[in-house]
Amino acid sequence: MGFVLAIDQGTTSSRAMVFDADMQIRAMAQHEFTQHFPKPGWVEHDPEDIWQGVLRALREAVAKAGITADQIAAIGITNQRETTVVWDKTTGQPVGRAIVWQDRRTQDTCAALEQQGLGPTITARTGLLLDPYFSGTKIKWILDHHAGARAKAENGQLLFGTVDSFLIWRLTGGAAHVCDATNASRTMIFDIHKGHWCPDICKALDIPMQMLPQVQDCAGHFGQLDPSILGAEIPILGVAGDQQAAAIGQACFQPGMIKATYGTGCFALMNTGRQAVQSQARLLTTIAFQFNGTASYALEGSIFVAGAAVQWLRDGLNIIDTASQSETLAKTSDPDQQVTFVPAFTGLGAPYWNPQCRGAIFGLTRGTTRREIARAALESVGLQSRDLIEAMTQDWGALQVLKVDGGMAASDWTMQFLSDMINAPVERPKTLETTALGAAWLAGMQAGIYPDQSGFQANWQAERRFSPAMAPEIRARKYQAWGRAVQATLAV
Secondary structure: OOEEEEEEEOOOEEEEEEEOOOOOEEEEEEEEOOOEOOOOOOOEEOHHHHHHHHHHHHHHHHHHHOOOHHHEEEEEEEEOOOOEEEEEOOOOOEOOOEEOOOOOOOHHHHHHHHHOOOHHHHHHHHOOOOOOOOOHHHHHHHHHHOOOHHHHHHOOOEEEEEHHHHHHHHHOOOOOOEEEHHHHOOOOOEEOOOOEEOHHHHHHOOOOHHHOOEEEOOEOOOOEOOHHHHOOOOEEEEEEEHHHHHHHHOOOOOOOOEEEEEOOOEEEEEEEEOOOOOOOOOOEEEEEEEEOOEEEEEEEEEEOOOHHHHHHHHHHOOOOOOOOHHHHHHHOOOOOOOOEEEOOEOEEOOOOOEOOOOOEEEOOOOOOOHHHHHHHHHHHHHHHHHHHHHHHHHHOOOOOOEEEEOHHHHOHHHHHHHHHHHOOOEEEEOOOOHHHHHHHHHHHHHHOOOOOHHHHHHHOOEEEEEOOOOOHHHHHHHHHHHHHHHHHHHHO
16 A cells, blocks of 8 residues: 555646655546636536546556555545535535636626625635635625525535535545635635634625535545445545645745746745735735644735746747747847737736736837747746745745746746746756645655655755846846836736
């Protein structure tokens, strides 16, 4: 029993990985699923698609690893956060599609609640902003817009869960209705200071509290896998939302440690320890992880567009054929061309939080080519990151090192520019699958086959460390140009 099975249920695919006793990946399987966009601003998933994809990935990963279910010591789960599922307690059938974290349909509801003065209460209790991003108003929408749903919920017939809860309920054959503290902290109805669901906010949102799952530590017993799934009962011993799981996988256990995950967008988390820091820069306060009933907190900020800028170069402008070509073009660009790209395709995230502004390119000349535009797209990642890091350090203190993961972290050029721009070292781990690793470590540690926090942190290894090499005057000039470009974008 030296293996751990990790489920990584993401926004576009469901994956399963088998980790061995040395926390190395033995096998992996992945299944994408359909994205539904029924109206502008609406994003939905079919919970049955998610469930079937997870089942297939689990079975394929175990088969590829060449092991049997009785060799697996534990299961860990990490998941897309905030996505909301409501299902029937008796039949297990979802009440319609899941409403995805990206969905904006409850914007008017949030505006009305803000006018009623609920915003400051939500921020004080939950650490979050009153926004459609989070689960609370999604639950209300489902109950208000599906015939008979509210009456059923009030009668105790419906259950709510983030994706971890829904999967655990299905994996245990309906025996466990639970979630972990990190996912609970993203619902906008969980008091992160007292560690329980908030009755006042639930009442304001018309959410019957009997729908809500029991909240547990990130490492603990979440139930037993139904033996019909893989052929044996396996305990589910670790759960964390994807960004928190990545921070755990990066061994960010000490206050002040920051990880940034560069995918389509960028999510950065800074560990603030036992202190839930109230941001002065509109960052979110959230639970980083919870062990033995004690929460550690984090500041979180998001950049809406990181890798998506490179996708736009490829699929929108058609100036590159592969993502890696952007780095090749950037290396051969004219350094005298001062092109600045603000990739506000869907507005700007932290610390600006302006969803209305749109993207712009500044500094174009007749000599500008696709090389300079590609460079500006990659530089925008480092420039946005500096905005985010400066907001975090304003709230907490100086940055020592930034740990990075995600697809864009593989670009040496981009990571070097990031280090240059934030004027601090950037470390890229040997294991880039940090999200799944975080879930696996939680489960394996709880099962007693993986080391504790200090042992895991001691084993963490960087594949490469990038150190600042840019002249201070160039760094200052680029960041000043960025600041002017952002202000002009916000002004439109």
